[in-house]
Amino acid sequence: MRKSTSMWSSWLTIIGAIVLVSGTSASAETGKISANPANGKVIFTEGKGGVPACLSCHGENALGIDAMGSPRLANIGYVYLVKQLTDFAADRRVPSGLGAVMNGFAKELSEQDRRDVAAYVDSLPRKFEPSDLKALKEEGQQVGQTYLGKLLAHSGVKGKVASCYSCHGFNGRGADPMFPAIGNQKYVYLVNQLKSWRDDTRNNDPVVGGVHMMQAVAKTLTDDDIYNVAAYLSSAPPVNVRDGLLIDNQTVLKEILVR
Incomplete structure (x- = not known):
């Protein structure tokens, strides 16, 4: 797990430059x-x-x-x-x-x-407007287990995939300007995007060392993994009780020349 997390973390500086240039x-x-x-x-x-x-x-x-x-x-x-x-x-x-x-x-x-x-x-x-997972389940949506999604989001799976935390921060609250907030994102959208990364129908993620980052992550996930992590992230509170911070994801926005 440490090796996997370190691999992703070592790319952050490079990806920051890529995203800033393109965005x-x-x-x-x-x-x-x-x-x-x-x-x-x-x-x-x-x-x-x-x-x-x-x-x-x-x-x-x-x-x-x-x-x-x-x-x-x-x-x-x-x-x-x-x-x-x-x-x-x-x-x-x-x-x-x-x-x-x-x-x-x-x-x-x-x-x-x-x-x-x-x-x-x-x-x-x-x-803070989490997806209504109960209503989605009643409507026939496949909905995962939030406690299992929390484990994946925070710790990843040893020998399989690094945690979402590694790039997207605590509860997916974002790491502006490099990585978007995915916490409190809508459940259906999260599921659809993770499946799209996995089946190669979405491929506009950062490429580092010839590797598409999100595709590489998604290809290690089962359907249940995707449902679980989406269930957790879509309802995850953005504040970390350990640091008390609410990340505003406006590092770049604060530097905007308003016209």
């Missing part, structure tokens, strides 16, 4: 990222051109909707959000199901629009 655009004059959260709010709440309001799928507070399989966008990390929108626009990430509309929407947004939307949702008030 931001800086002002030559100030060295700061240029974004306009006010414009991002308009796009999120009203849409733009052929792009409908983002809230219609992601919810009024950008917390995601399990019934639609749509993810939480609020507070998960500016750099990550910009990268995903950019990858959608370039067809480097092509979702299935209802998410398939994202490629067309992202193409209609300018590079600046994508930064603006990301800045807006990353600056929303923090809200």
